[in-house]
Amino acid sequence: MNVPAPTPEIQLRTSPHFHTSRSVSMIMRNVVYALLPICAFSVWLFGISALASLAAGAASCVLTEYVACRMAGRPASVGDFSAVITGLLLALTLPPGFPLWMTAVGGVIAVGLGKMLFGGLGFNVFNPALVGRAFLQAAFPIAITTYTPAMAVNRFVEFIPATLTLPFTRPPELAEWIQRVRVDAFSSATPLMMQKFDHVTTEVLPLFLGKVAGSAGETSAGLILLCGAYLIVRKFMDWRIPAAMLSSAFLVGAAFHLAAPAQYPNPLFVLFSGGLMLGAMFMATDMVASPVTPLGVWIYGALMGLITVVIRFLGGLPEGVMYAILLGNAVSPMIDNLTQPRIYGARKKEKAKA
Amino acid sequence: MAHVHGQELPASTAENMEAFFNGLWNQNPVFVQVLGMCPTLAVTNSVRNALAMGLATTFVLVCSNTLISMVRKLVPKQVRIATYILIIATFVTIVDYLIKAISIPVYKALGAFIALIVVNCIILGRAEAYASKNPVGKSMLDGLGMGLGFAFALTCLGGVREILGAGSFLGIHLFGANFQPWVLFLLPPGGFLTLAAWLLIFSSWKARPRKKAEALEEIAA
Amino acid sequence: MSATTQSPKSPARKPPATETASSVKMIRLMGSVSLICGLLIVTTYRGTLAPIQRNQEIIMKETVAELLPGVERQVVYGVQPAGGITVLKNLDYAGPRLFAGYDASGALLGVVLEASDRGYADVIRTMYAYSPSKQAITGFKVVELKETPGLGDKITSDPAFLANFRHLDVRLNADGTSTAHPVTTVKQGTKKNPWEVDAISGATISSRAVGRALDKSTRDLLPIVNRHLGRIEKGE
Known part of the structure; x- marks a missing residue:
């Protein structure tokens, strides 16, 4: 799980020495494997537009990383798959019909601003995919909140009209198109929007299966859980982070629900709706941007769960996972500082004084 | 205040030009000294606001530098800062009335930032570092150079932010109705990003001659 | 020295x-x-x-002329704390102001009032025209806002939203102490009553702020306008 640090010429380490066959590119490759089912599901749900969006995200990230490495005069780090993951994650958090040129802008910002400017993989302060998404959210607030219904007719032969918007131009209005392709019982409003603005709570089962509107890869909580479990079982991911984040979101959501059941949805809805599952499994667990101490990891996860629910319930936006994770990333060095373990054999400060 | 007692020769044209261009370019308050960040980030979401703020600051700088330079030999050291602030605050109040008289929409857009010119560190900085030690003519030119340098930098930021954020320049639409504005650039984070990009461009441009010289040295070695 | x-x-x-x-x-x-x-x-x-x-004055006059088409003469009243009104010579007045507009024949076209409330980013200031004969709001304009460009600032331009204010029912209750129905903002497409404001989807917070501002202002000021209607009609 080591993060690559700049290699000094001679390395001195005290024993014990472990040998591990895990390299960065191997971990990253497994994360890609874990993401592939989610990508496939989003393509099945939203059609070729989702596929094009995933391709645009991955391509722009890889290209940016390549160019940035060339400009910095460093060997290209494209082979370690991390840029591909950033691109896929970015596309999975965007609406399926998001204009491709905007996705590409997001990819350039994610890798350029979120990662390479800090010094590349291992030095990024924030999860790069979310840096890209935060930029897009602030730059194009309308496009990023324009969702289209799942299971539209012709989704495998026809692009969502907004997808192919020319660069620097406004995506077309989708209301008419949605009326034409919509299949009954599939709304273009996301469950979170329906909850926030109309106080309609979606049932848990559709959220678990994922046949609802939303960002391309966030809809099926069940599938994301499954793919995350693969990484946890193979020990490529710290299970404490999603556990802490999800349980804290659940508990805070339950507290709100108990205090005012009419106003706030039940905690299971909180858990399975929106990007919480995808964020907790694949973005909060960014190895570089999360704390390293076991206690720190619990604090970090709990904090993100709390912020997510607070933004959803008390803020102006329907979804808060992105900002919660970015804030968690921002404080994770401080959490690390506060939770340094005692060196074995050293006494606690108070005792030493006495 | 060592050379206050020195005799005053009329400054040469070259010296005057230097006092002027120093602020405009070599010691640009925003791009080189990185001073006055508050208005730089807050009111540059359109070229009109940036220009208005730049020119208002220029007015205050020129007037305060001139007056401070005029009274510099009379002001006791102990109360100099108080005197400078009194003079600066006067001109800020004046500019506040003037902008209101010229255009109410501009006044509303700049809001509290007009009154906050008084705490712009560029102004007190020039008073203390330059006007209190130099003759009136040069102090005035220094204020003009610094002020216009500030206005130039603000307009650079405002230009990028307005073009990307609204698709227009000085309110004139550039790209037709289909242009997708990048709302981010009208918001505060856009100010930081644009400033960072300009600082990058400016410092790499200024570093170029040095790099060339280094390369030549290497070849010579 | x-x-x-x-x-x-x-x-x-x-x-x-x-x-x-x-x-x-x-x-x-x-x-x-x-x-x-x-x-x-x-x-x-x-x-x-x-x-x-x-x-x-120019800005105010232009706004009033925009809200009351055909206006030829304007008189500004200040509302006193006790509920009386006085003609203002100077626009600087701490309390609420009423801008009465008259046509060429001297007949009262309507009264323009101010309304403001907190939006998403900052206070949204608006002005609206009230027609005493129709007992309705007949014109509306946002005069100051700092809402998010592209979202909240749709309240200045969205045609469907602005159509709410071509005729918004603000009739007074039986004893003339307040409006009969509070101005309420409803979700887009669900407007049923003439006193409801159809919100803009995607700019809900700003739309609601406009509704709240109008509600507060109409409830406080329209009874005063109606009480002094005789004076206002004569323009004294």
């Missing part, structure tokens, strides 16, 4: 006599600088007073 520009290294040895002398000098200098500054400010204030008032 030499007394005041002493090197700061030797303040302890400074003779007391010099100190008082320099204090007097300091006070004298600060006094004269203040005097000059005061003169400068007063001169500017006197010089810009007229243009500033003219600017404010």
Whole structure:
């Protein structure tokens, strides 16, 4: 799980020495494997537009990383798959019909601003995919909140009209198109929007299966859980982070629900709706941007769960996972500082004084 | 205040030009000294606001530098800062009335930032570092150079932010109705990003001659 | 000069006599600088007073003319805390203001009032035209807002939203103490009653702020307008 640090010429380490066959590119490759089912599901749900969006995200990230490495005069780090993951994650958090040129802008910002400017993989302060998404959210607030219904007719032969918007131009209005392709019982409003603005709570089962509107890869909580479990079982991911984040979101959501059941949805809805599952499994667990101490990891996860629910319930936006994770990333060095373990054999400060 | 007692020769044209261009370019308050960040980030979401703020600051700088330079030999050291602030605050109040008289929409857009010119560190900085030690003519030119340098930098930021954020320049639409504005650039984070990009461009441009010289040295070695 | 520009290294040895002398000098200098500054400010204030008032009047007049098409003459009233009204000569007035507009024949076209409430980013200030004969809001304009460009600022341009205010029912209740129905903002497409405001989807917070502002203003001010309607109609 080591993060690559700049290699000094001679390395001195005290024993014990472990040998591990895990390299960065191997971990990253497994994360890609874990993401592939989610990508496939989003393509099945939203059609070729989702596929094009995933391709645009991955391509722009890889290209940016390549160019940035060339400009910095460093060997290209494209082979370690991390840029591909950033691109896929970015596309999975965007609406399926998001204009491709905007996705590409997001990819350039994610890798350029979120990662390479800090010094590349291992030095990024924030999860790069979310840096890209935060930029897009602030730059194009309308496009990023324009969702289209799942299971539209012709989704495998026809692009969502907004997808192919020319660069620097406004995506077309989708209301008419949605009326034409919509299949009954599939709304273009996301469950979170329906909850926030109309106080309609979606049932848990559709959220678990994922046949609802939303960002391309966030809809099926069940599938994301499954793919995350693969990484946890193979020990490529710290299970404490999603556990802490999800349980804290659940508990805070339950507290709100108990205090005012009419106003706030039940905690299971909180858990399975929106990007919480995808964020907790694949973005909060960014190895570089999360704390390293076991206690720190619990604090970090709990904090993100709390912020997510607070933004959803008390803020102006329907979804808060992105900002919660970015804030968690921002404080994770401080959490690390506060939770340094005692060196074995050293006494606690108070005792030493006495 | 060592050379206050020195005799005053009329400054040469070259010296005057230097006092002027120093602020405009070599010691640009925003791009080189990185001073006055508050208005730089807050009111540059359109070229009109940036220009208005730049020119208002220029007015205050020129007037305060001139007056401070005029009274510099009379002001006791102990109360100099108080005197400078009194003079600066006067001109800020004046500019506040003037902008209101010229255009109410501009006044509303700049809001509290007009009154906050008084705490712009560029102004007190020039008073203390330059006007209190130099003759009136040069102090005035220094204020003009610094002020216009500030206005130039603000307009650079405002230009990028307005073009990307609204698709227009000085309110004139550039790209037709289909242009997708990048709302981010009208918001505060856009100010930081644009400033960072300009600082990058400016410092790499200024570093170029040095790099060339280094390369030549290497070849010579 | 030499007394005041002493090197700061030797303040302890400074003779007391010099100190008082320099204090007097300091006070004298600060006094004269203040005097000059005061003169400068007063001169500017006197010089810009007229243009500033003219600017404010022009903006107000234009807004009123926009909200009451065909207006020829305007009279501004200030609402006193006790509920009375007085004709204002000067727009500077701390309380609520009523801008009455009359057509060429001198008949009252309507009254323009101000309404404001907190939006998403900052206070949204609006003006609206009230027609006493129709008992309805007949025009609406946002005069100041800092809402998110592209989202909240749709309240200034969205045609469907602005259509709400071509005829928004604000009739008074039976005893004339308040409006009969509060102005309420409803979700887009669910407007059923003439006193409801159809919100813009995607700009819900700003739309609701407009509804709240209008509700508060109509409830507080329209009873006063109606009580003094006779005076306002005559323009006195």
